[in-house]
Amino acid sequence: xxxxxxxxxxxxxxxxxxxxxxxxxxxxxxxxxxxxxxxxxxxxxxxxxxxxxxxxxxxxxxxxxxxxxxxxxxxxxxxxxxxxxxxxxxxxxxxxxxxxxxxxxxxxxxxxxxxxxxxxxxxxxxxxxxxxxxxxxxxxxxxxxxxxxxxxxxxxxxxxxxxxxxxxxxxxxxxxxxxxxxxxxxxxxxxxxxxxxxxxxxxxxxxxxxxxxxxxxxxxxxxxxxxxxxxxxxxxxxxxxxxxxxxxxxxxxxxxxxxxxxxxxxxxxxxxxxxxxxxxxxxxxxxxxxxxxxxxxxxxxxxxxxxxxxxxxxxxxxxxxxxxxxxxxxxxxxxx
Amino acid sequence: xxxxxxxxxxxxxxxxxxxxxxxxxxxxxxxxxxxxxxxxxxxxxxxxxxxxxxxxxxxxxxxxxxxxxxxxxxxxxxxxxxxxxxxxxxxxxxxxxxxxxxxxxxxxxxxxxxxxxxxxxxxxxxxxxxxxxxxxxxxxxxxxxxxxxxxxxxxxxxxxxxxxxxxxxxxxxxxxxxxxxxxxxxxxxxxxxxxxxxxxxxxxxxxxxxxxxxxxxxxxxxxxxxxxxxxxxxxxxxxxxxxxxxxxxxxxxxxxxxxxxxxxxxxxxxxxxxxxxxxxxxxxxxxxxxxxxxxxxxxxxxxxxxxxxxxxxxxxxxxxxxxxxxxxxxxxxxxxxxxxxxxxxxxxxxx
Numbered sequence: 001x002x003x004x005x006x007x008x009x010x011x012x013x014x015x016x017x018x019x020x021x022x023x024x025x026x027x028x029x030x031x032x033x034x035x036x037x038x039x040x041x042x043x044x045x046x047x048x049x050x051x052x053x054x055x056x057x058x059x060x061x062x063x064x065x066x067x068x069x070x071x072x073x074x075x076x077x078x079x080x081x082x083x084x085x086x087x088x089x090x091x092x093x094x095x096x097x098x099x100x101x102x103x104x105x106x107x108x109x110x111x112x113x114x115x116x117x118x119x120x121x122x123x124x125x126x127x128x129x130x131x132x133x134x135x136x137x138x139x140x141x142x143x144x145x146x147x148x149x150x151x152x153x154x155x156x157x158x159x160x161x162x163x164x165x166x167x168x169x170x171x172x173x174x175x176x177x178x179x180x181x182x183x184x185x186x187x188x189x190x191x192x193x194x195x196x197x198x199x200x201x202x203x204x205x206x207x208x209x210x211x212x213x214x215x216x217x218x219x220x221x222x223x224x225x226x227x228x229x230x231x232x233x234x235x236x237x238x239x240x241x242x243x244x245x246x247x248x249x250x251x252x253x254x255x256x257x258x259x260x261x262x263x264x265x266x267x268x269x270x271x272x273x274x275x276x277x278x279x280x281x282x283x284x285x286x287x288x289x290x291x292x293x294x295x296x297x298x299x300x301x302x303x304x305x306x307x308x309x310x311x312x313x314x315x316x317x318x319x320x321x322x323x324x325x326x327x328x329x330x331x332x333x334x335x336x
Numbered sequence: 337x338x339x340x341x342x343x344x345x346x347x348x349x350x351x352x353x354x355x356x357x358x359x360x361x362x363x364x365x366x367x368x369x370x371x372x373x374x375x376x377x378x379x380x381x382x383x384x385x386x387x388x389x390x391x392x393x394x395x396x397x398x399x400x401x402x403x404x405x406x407x408x409x410x411x412x413x414x415x416x417x418x419x420x421x422x423x424x425x426x427x428x429x430x431x432x433x434x435x436x437x438x439x440x441x442x443x444x445x446x447x448x449x450x451x452x453x454x455x456x457x458x459x460x461x462x463x464x465x466x467x468x469x470x471x472x473x474x475x476x477x478x479x480x481x482x483x484x485x486x487x488x489x490x491x492x493x494x495x496x497x498x499x500x501x502x503x504x505x506x507x508x509x510x511x512x513x514x515x516x517x518x519x520x521x522x523x524x525x526x527x528x529x530x531x532x533x534x535x536x537x538x539x540x541x542x543x544x545x546x547x548x549x550x551x552x553x554x555x556x557x558x559x560x561x562x563x564x565x566x567x568x569x570x571x572x573x574x575x576x577x578x579x580x581x582x583x584x585x586x587x588x589x590x591x592x593x594x595x596x597x598x599x600x601x602x603x604x605x606x607x608x609x610x611x612x613x614x615x616x617x618x619x620x621x622x623x624x625x626x627x628x629x630x631x632x633x634x635x636x637x638x639x640x641x642x643x644x645x646x647x648x649x650x651x652x653x654x655x656x657x658x659x660x661x662x663x664x665x666x667x668x669x670x671x672x673x674x675x676x677x678x679x680x681x682x683x684x685x686x687x
Contacts, residue, residue, distance in 0.1 A: 058583045089586030103581040107599045116595065117585045184585060 003071065004192050004224035005032040005055065005093075010068035012050055012059065014295070022295045025050055026248040027068070029322070032241075034191070037218060037225040039235030039256065041271070042245035045292050048228045051245070052194045055226070056095055057085050072192055091119055093192040094185030099201045100177035104169035110180045111165030114151045117184045154183045157220075159213060175206035179213065186217060193217075194226045199234070211238055232271050236260035244268045247293055247303035254328030264330040266308045302333070310334050343681045351677020354670040361667060365478035369439045371449045372472035373458055377633040380457065380467035383408060385416040385654045388462040391428055403428040405458050416653065426456025462656035465643060473635040474660055480547065480636035482667065484620045485613035488551045492558035493609060497601075499559065500566025501593040505574050515567065521560040529557055530619065534628045543634045550629055554619045562608060569601045576600075603679045610675025614668035621664070637664050 012025040025047050032038045040048050053059050055070055057077055070077045072092045080088060089095075097103045105113060152162055158179040169177055178198060185193060195214065199207035215238070217223055229235050235242050236256045243253040244265060252265040263269040270288045272278075279285055290307040293299055299306050305315040312333055320331045345352040364371060389405045407424030411417040432451035438444055452458040461470035503514040524532075533553045541549065573579070574597060582592050598605075621638025623629035625645060630636040637660040644650055644657045651657070 056584050058580060086586045086588055089584055091586065095581075095584040097577065097581060099577065102577040105578040105582075105596050105600070107602065108595075116582075116587065116591075119586065181581070184581075 002033060003031050004034050004036070004073060005030070005226060006069070006071040007031070007051070007055070008069040008071070010051070010054060010070060011066040012047075012054055012063055013066045014063045016062060023066070024063070024248050024295055025054070028245075028248070028250055030243060030250060030253070032192070032224050032226060034224055035218065035222050036241065037227055037239040038241040038243060038253075039227045039229060039239035040243050040245055041229060041232045041235045043230060043292050046245045047248040048230075048245055049196055052095065052196050052226060052228055055192075055194060056089055056093060058089075087119075090117055090185075090190065091188045092190050093194060094188070094190045095194040095196065096178065096181045096185050096198050098197040100174060100181050101169060101201075103181060104177055106169055108168070109165065110167055110169065110172065111148070111151055111155075114154060114180065114184050114187060115147050117187050118147055118150060119188050150187065151183075154187050157217075158183045158186075159209075173206075174202050175209055178202065178206075178210050182210075182213065182217070186221060186223075189221055191222065192224050192226065194228070196228045197230070198227075200229070214238070232260070232268075233275055233277070244271070247298060248295070249303065249331065251304070251332070252328060252330045254326075254330075258327050262328075264325060264328055264335065265304075265332050266310050266334065267304050270307075302331075340681060344677050347680050348673075348677035351673045351675075351680075354673035354677070357666070357670045358674060361478060361663075361670070362482055364475055365482050366440055368472075368475035368479060369437045370445055370447075372469070372475045373448060373451050374469040374472045375437075376468065376473045376476040376635050378468060378472075380463065380469075382410065382413075382467065383418070383457060383459070383463055384465055384467040385650070386418050386457075386459055386463045386467070387654070388656055389420070389457065389459050391458075391460075392425075395422065395425065401425075405452055405456055408457060424456075426453045426458075428452050428458065461659045462654060464640070464654075464657060465650070468633075470640070470656060470659055473640060474637070474663060477635035477637045477640055477660060478663070480630055480634075481617050481620065481638065481664065484547070484551055484554070484636075485616040485667075485671075488555045488558065488616040488619075489609055489613050490555075491551070492555035492612075493562065493605070495555070495559035496562030497566055497598055497605070500563040501570055501598050503563065504567040504570025505589065505593050505597065507571075511567070515564070518560045518563050521557070522564075526557060527622065530554070530623065531626070531628070533557075534623060539628075543631060546630060550620055550623055554616050558612060558615070562612075565604070565608070566598075566601055569604065570597050573597045573600050606678045607675050610671040610678070613671045614664070617664055617667065637661070 007028055007030040010025055010028040011023060013021045014024050015021040028047070028051055030038070030051070040051065042048050050059070050063065054065060055072065055077065057080075059065070065078055072088070075088070075092065077085065077088060104110070152165060155162060155164055160176060160179050160183070164172065164176065164180065169180075172180065198214070199210050202210065211234075214225060218225060225239070227235065227239050232242070236259070239256050241253065242256045242259040243250045244259070244267065245251070246267050252259060252263070252268050259268060260272065263272055273286050274288065276285055288307055293303055293306070301317045302308070302315045302320055305311045308315065314333050320333050322329050322331055323335050325335055341352070344355065386408060389408065391403045391405055393401065393403050395401055395404070404425040404427055406420040406422050407426065409419045409421050411419050428450055429452070430450050431447045433446055434448055434451065436444060436446045450458075459469050459471065461474060464470055464473070499514055499518070503511045530553055533556070534549070537549055570593075579592060579596055582596050617637065620629055620636060621641060624636055624639035625642035630639050632639065640660040641658070
């Protein structure tokens with residue numbers, strides 16, 4: 001397997017209490033190679049977070065995976081039992097979140113929370129498909145002192161001092177909290193890290209530090225990263241690949257440089273032209289007219305057509321398929 | 337622990353001193369065999385309902401002297417009238433020798449903290465209807481009354497937290513079944529359920545058996561309302577982001593409930609815990625009062641008080657019979673203040 005994460009035709013439905021079900025992911029295709037980073041870009045409500053949470057299988061109760069495959073390092077997470085899922089989370093893939101302050105438990109010290117994330121190797125033996133040859137026979141439980149040593153080492157890896165071990169989340173700054181989250185996610189050295197808008201709640205300089213840390217961890221640990229953001233310039237800066245999401249579909253994927261300098265999909269093009277740094281002072285910034293469509297009443301045909309300046313007749317009734325153009329894959333009738 | 341005490345003192349000194357009061361009360365209970373001058377069942381029939389004998393360190397006419405008690409004179413045995421004769425003085429001695437006892441059934445001792453020269457008597461809190469020393473009985477009774485709250489609360493809180501936590505976290509059918517069970521238990525009036533449960537067991541049990549029976553009965557009733565409140569809190573806490581984060585780290589449901597959700601209910605639980613200890617002490621009293629609890633001659637604060645209930649004559653003649661009630665009051669108050677302080681200190685947001 002040369003892919004760290006592969007998502008194929010993933011569909012997720014949302015069932016509001018007593019209402020008709022709504023599809024919010026409508027066939028997502030995504031692939032991240034080993035030691036590769038991919039940024040998932042899109043507006044709020046386009047399904048970025050749902051995609052990430054589908055990978056970890058931690059969707060809200062009202063949502064469920066309808067069809068498709070989610071392969072982490074070749075293991076289909078849809079086929080795993082609850083026990084195997086527990087084993088998978090943290091070991092195969094770790095996740096960090098948007099608002100670190102609320103994702104840390106306020107009543108425990110940072111150290112004890114990182115320590116808790118450490119998995120004993122003997123945990124869940126049996127017929128789990130996660131268990132490779134190298135895992136057989138590993139039964140050692142890590143002792144308390146070893147656990148603490150491991151946590152302290154991890155803390156210095158993420159650029160924190162040892163005393164953070166004894167501190168409670170509210171005594172840490174936002175950037176430090178996010179570093180603690182990263183330490184928690186990486187302590188079992190998974191191959192895949194899902195970062196769900198890790199810098200959105202942080203100010204710019206702190207965010208820069210976190211981005212640099214993620215880059216460093218990527219090379220040190222051989223990580224693959226699924227980086228979710230709504231900031232396309234950050235995405236282009238951080239990731240090797242970009243996937244643009246709109247209304248539950250990936251409308252454009254390709255190498256970051258190509259997508260950013262030569263966007264193919266009208267939505268990507270508009271998104272980039274919205275960036276304020278492209279304008280002189282006093283000049284009026286172009287915006288994308290209209291709103292993200294309501295999932296209850298998606299437009300027929302291409303979901304973007306009501307806001308698209310290039311729309312053709314075919315866009316109104318037919319959904320575009322994937323078209324490969326150079327290094328980029330795009331879903332638009334503009335290209336055939 | 338040291339840290340905890342220092343913070344407790346700084347944030348809430350009242351609760352700090354309450355803790356010390358509780359420590360003293362528990363120490364008195366444990367060391368009852370050493371401290372009490374008389375055994376709890378020793379009857380001095382000629383001195384029934386005798387008022388407290390106050391120790392004196394100065395005597396009329398002469399100035400200071402060692403601590404003494406005056407001799408008791410029976411004025412009218414029918415109406416239990418007593419007087420103290422200051423001409424007959426008996427020295428109070430410390431670490432006196434007496435018949436051998438075992439401290440808490442473990443340590444042998446033949447010396448008690450204090451006593452008085454024969455034939456003098458020392459009744460610090462007076463005597464009861466049978467002429468037994470109330471002070472000694474309060475100390476022995478503390479063993480029952482102070483431990484019944486702690487043990488009962490422990491059992492019912494473990495039950496309540498687990499059931500509430502499981503019910504709230506998993507929801508669905510589990511929740512329905514558990515909550516309907518809780519409602520059935522809550523449906524019965526507390527007192528009658530207690531009586532019914534007690535009545536279901538044979539009446540002629542030993543004191544120790546009765547003691548454990550009462551603890552179990554009280555805690556089987558007590559957990560239901562707690563489970564309901566905890567369930568409500570868990571319902572909202574399980575939506576917290578750190579629960580999601582814990583799930584994304586692959587932590588098991590049981591661990592999430594016990595490690596991430598329940599500790600966040602601590603500020604409520606600790607207060608509820610300390611507030612419900614008095615309920616157990618009073619519940620035991622109520623059972624004892626009806627003759628279903630701890631049996632005479634073994635004392636508990638509840639059954640010592642029960643003599644005074646409905647008997648106004650004893651109350652006016654011998655108000656010192658209410659002293660066990662004062663101790664219940666003191667304990668309840670100390671537990672409440674202590675609980676208050678613990679809540680402040682254990683909440684890391686308050687530091």
